[in-house]
Amino acid sequence: MNNRKPSCIAIGNFDGIHIGHDALIRRMIELSNEENQDSIIITFRFVRRDLKKSTYNIKYINSRNIKLELLKSYNVTEVAEIELDEVISKYSPEQFIKEILIDKYNAKNIVVGYNFTFGHKASGNINTLREFESTYNYKVEEIFPVKYNGIAVSSTLVRNLLNEGKILEVNKLLINNYTIYNNELNIDYNKKIAFADNNSSIIIPPDGRYKVMTGGKEALLTINTNKDNSILIFDKLERDEDIIFLDRAH
Ligand SMILES: Cc1cc2nc3c(=O)[nH]c(=O)nc-3n(C[C@H](O)[C@H](O)[C@H](O)COP(=O)(O)O)c2cc1C
Numbered sequence: 001m002n003n004r005k006p007s008c009i010a011i012g013n014f015d016g017i018h019i020g021h022d023a024l025i026r027r028m029i030e031l032s033n034e035e036n037q038d039s040i041i042i043t044f045r046f047v048r049r050d051l052k053k054s055t056y057n058i059k060y061i062n063s064r065n066i067k068l069e070l071l072k073s074y075n076v077t078e079v080a081e082i083e084l085d086e087v088i089s090k091y092s093p094e095q096f097i098k099e100i101l102i103d104k105y106n107a108k109n110i111v112v113g114y115n116f117t118f119g120h121k122a123s124g125n126i127n128t129l130r131e132f133e134s135t136y137n138y139k140v141e142e143i144f145p146v147k148y149n150g151i152a153v154s155s156t157l158v159r160n161l162l163n164e165g166k167i168l169e170v171n172k173l174l175i176n177n178y179t180i181y182n183n184e185l186n187i188d189y190n191k192k193i194a195f196a197d198n199n200s201s202i203i204i205p206p207d208g209r210y211k212v213m214t215g216g217k218e219a220l221l222t223i224n225t226n227k228d229n230s231i232l233i234f235d236k237l238e239r240d241e242d243i244i245f246l247d248r249a250h
């Protein structure tokens with residue numbers, strides 16, 4: 001018997017928090033209220049180098065800490081981060097369902113998107129979750145693809161647009177405007193210049209000029225990347241404020 005209150009769980013990586021993620025999380029919260037269950041977001045940290053979404057393979061829209069903060073801002077009962085390490089990344093889909101979703105979180109409702117995968121070598125999907133519904137006494141709800149201009153929104157799409165400097169398009173897909181948080185940068189406020197190491201896990205948009213907001217004021221930012229880092233030069237820069245991207249400047 002599980003002593004934990006029954007829960008409703010949303011699962012996924014959630015890099016960037018786009019409009020598809022938002023629909024999924026809001027539906028999970030709505031369902032948890034209807035059923036008087038805890039609301040839980042399960043997300044992942046890809047620690048093994050050979051996993052498809054490891055930070056060694058891709059740079060993210062948000063750093064780990066910022067992603068967790070953004071997820072917590074939905075005011076759910078819990079945001080649980082699961083480390084996909086040597087042990088857990090080798091769990092079969094059923095092991096993940098039984099040991100984590102059922103035994104640890106007492107899942108009664110599970111909300112995932114149409115393209116969710118899980119388990120060793122990403123071998124499980126929404127149909128696998130449906131197969132085990134009666135065995136473990138939970139229900140799965142699928143979120144159909146949230147689209148923009150006919151294309152399913154995904155973190156990969158947002159990362160690609162960001163790498164092309166397409167800020168206006170990115171801002172239509174993310175729930176908040178694309179932001180570089182000040183704690184991700186080394187900033188010299190007197191010189192109005194900041195540095196992002198090329199080894200950092202976050203994407204820095206391509207070289208060029210951008211319209212940004214810092215501390216409620218519009219500013220112009222020029223980005224120049226060399227072999228070690230990206231250099232961000234501002235015409236105005238407020239202390240301890242994040243950098244919210246509005247558009248490219250021409
Ligand atoms: C128990 C478990 C094991 C996983 N094993 C692998 C793996 O072997 N290789 C891999 O690339 N991803 C693995 N993943 C990551 C998933 O394929 C997937 O990226 C993650 O569950 C987030 O789902 P989404 O990207 O579809 O939202 C695993 C995930 C879980 C929960």
Ligand SMILES: Nc1ncnc2c1ncn2[C@@H]1O[C@H](COP(=O)(O)OP(=O)(O)OP(=O)(O)O)[C@@H](O)[C@H]1O
Pocket residue numbers: 011012013014015019020021023024111112113114115116143144145146147152153154155156157
């Ligand atoms: N456009 C969308 N509409 C509905 N659900 C979505 C959409 N995109 C992702 N999801 C769901 O949101 C959860 C988190 O997704 P995740 O961040 O892992 O995927 P993604 O946005 O497709 O990213 P990636 O491109 O890196 O695979 C998953 O359950 C996924 O199926």
